[in-house]
Amino acid sequence: MVVVTLSSLLSTCDAYKYKTYFYQQKVDHFSFANQDNFIQRYLISDEHWDRRGGPIFFYAGNEGDITLFAENTGFVWDIAPEFNALVVFGEHRYYGVSLPYGNKSFSEPKYSGYLTSEQALADYVDILTYLKSAIRGAQKSPVITFGGSYGGMLAAWFRIKYPHVVQGAIAASAPILQFTDLTPCDKFGQVVTADFASASSECAEVIRKSWAAINSVTSSVEGKAWLSNAWKLCQPMRTEEDVKTLKDYLTNVWTNLAMADYPYPANFLAPLPANPVKVVCSQLTASGHPPKTLLEELFAGLTVYFNFTGQAKCLNPDQQADVRLDDKGWDFQACTEMVMPFCYDGKQDLFEPAPWDLQQYAKECNRKFGVQPRPFMAQYMYGGKLINAASNIVFSNGLLDPWSTGGVMWNVSSSVVSVIIPEGAHHLDLRGADPADPPSVLKARRLEKAFITSWIRSYWEEQQQQQE
């Protein structure tokens, strides 16, 4: 039985002290048709900063409020003192408070259309160039960029595209290959499934059977009412659309649990106990039960995810994760550049079978946002698997993490390397040190620190040579 209080989490958050700044940023870095500006947020801590050329550690903010990432990237805070680093967290455009067009930002493509990874990276170039000119002692500082998940993709791409701005990148759980023709669409669900199956033999089976149970129970008005009540839904289900929303929510819950399967309590996607998959699976033991009983049992497991704090009064399927991870922004990105094919067969995975249908997907995107997806955009821009001309990138991946299927899992060259953490969930290595950390993540962090040290040393050696 896992007992945890939230106080330890909160005090950890308080431990990271930073100041908040704002930068007047260009809406469009690549063209002159739109010459608007907007206000972009970034966070700075100079607590351990050595003004005589200490490095800059830059977190390439991803799809959410930047304070969320500042609080969940303890590794950067942990190592800043020994590197005497200035710590900067940049907020990704269209997330948190960095909305180029305020409330209108997602209203139509003329406003939403500038939400792309290319524009985000160009934002970070401008912010860093500005900081280096504005902060005394930072002019020549080497910059190391960090990021997890989409932030890890950005970190890797930042080094690939702007090696004159960042000297190296720690790209944690960065699925830069989770795109069309690069990774089979069924691999992701299979890793989620393996995580649950390894917790208990019955667990994955209960979840796999739940889809049919939901479909049969909710096929009647009474059934919808029953399940709404049994699962304490905030709004009772009335339509097939509501049922679909609930199933989408569940798909996300099982995925998020696998991603956040950390060996200690954490509050990333949601407040969760240590080893949450094991905790959930301890509730899911009898796959042979009739539908309603099975769904009641499933709810016990579900409760671990949506109400670990005991504060939730009801289950809201519209709220998949931490509110600070903005669904709207990511939905738009997934409909434009970040088109990541997923498919499930319900046999090799525990999800409801669903093929990947790009045509249907594109139609839906056009309906929702007025945009046509560009499934090959990221590949054309950043190279897909063809990154052997790059340098100074660590790609770390945990094998519990379903996103590892889209990660770089081989050494591309002597300076673009893969670090694998067998016991790791989603970017565990970027989190703060914890007594429950498995040895493999300690080793990964040691390696990452060694690479950072060598990148900084090479940088100063080059500076030296240029002056001679």
Added chain:
Amino acid sequence: MVVVTLSSLLSTCDAYKYKTYFYQQKVDHFSFANQDNFIQRYLISDEHWDRRGGPIFFYAGNEGDITLFAENTGFVWDIAPEFNALVVFGEHRYYGVSLPYGNKSFSEPKYSGYLTSEQALADYVDILTYLKSAIRGAQKSPVITFGGSYGGMLAAWFRIKYPHVVQGAIAASAPILQFTDLTPCDKFGQVVTADFASASSECAEVIRKSWAAINSVTSSVEGKAWLSNAWKLCQPMRTEEDVKTLKDYLTNVWTNLAMADYPYPANFLAPLPANPVKVVCSQLTASGHPPKTLLEELFAGLTVYFNFTGQAKCLNPDQQADVRLDDKGWDFQACTEMVMPFCYDGKQDLFEPAPWDLQQYAKECNRKFGVQPRPFMAQYMYGGKLINAASNIVFSNGLLDPWSTGGVMWNVSSSVVSVIIPEGAHHLDLRGADPADPPSVLKARRLEKAFITSWIRSYWEEQQQQQE
């Protein structure tokens, strides 16, 4: 005395046979606010193409009609047979017939604003990716990119930004450092001056004195009429604005002569004799003459530039070079991303003194095009001098070429190298072989071919390794 007929030039042009194709291209590769398409032209020759993996030689089209570059890049045509290469010339957006918004393309920023080097390179990524998928046998072909002048900048930046698309770049006379804070603004004019001074001691002096002579002669209505008549201007000068236009034209003429100072007759910026600076200077011998006599003498030199063919009925100062080099497009680029500071003092150079005044420049740009220049855009995007993370680029520069002052004139690394051609004018090495070629350009071309060979070999070795 130089005697030349144009027929040899024309037959050379005819010698390059290609087919013309069109590609449906995105207007904006980096955002989704504008999802328009346009039709882009490219030229292909498969005459020497080996379908079993022969390389693709891609000329990164620059500021003009692509046929002009196809006709003036003989080096690519000369070496295609021995490499069994497919030759492709891509037309730069907003030039030639590749106008995204037809007649409206330059009417306002919402149409003109997509004319940037970043968009142009992304165009070339799409075209090459399409060609590799569409042309049988090209799927795995290595791509070598070529370019001269701004095209050379594009070639270098193409390799820097998209090493997964192009395996190497021959960047001829590519002034990637001709930007704010990277190259002093007065160097360019000094090289032009040195070219004229080395032809004859009096020559540079005649030109240097001509500005005061023009100013004094045109200060009266009669003087304007006299000079209009003496110089056979198509439209007589009436205003100070007309005088300024004439002086701007002259500044360009002297610059163009230095750039096109080839050892044989050529038709690049204008039809010119061999060693045109020497030919012009043979007319400019007496700097001690009174203003009107000096201007009459200057006109004899000028005639070499604007009327070498004997076909011109009058001098049109609005037409600075070959009509296929589109001034409007480049004016826009110079007002947005390609902000290249030039300044003259009339002492160390032969031009009328003119400081570099960014504020005034920006004001003028805003008036003309409704845009604000971004003087650091190219530097932020491509790194300026900080290109040591790049690979497989040859930067060639001729020392007669004023653009060499903004070129990469040192070996950045073992694979980003500088090739200097002491007797070379503007991208002489990219031109077709000629009996009058100096040994230094033959050596440069041999080196470039050796690098191309090694890039292709490395590429196939990597392919081999990936299959093992």
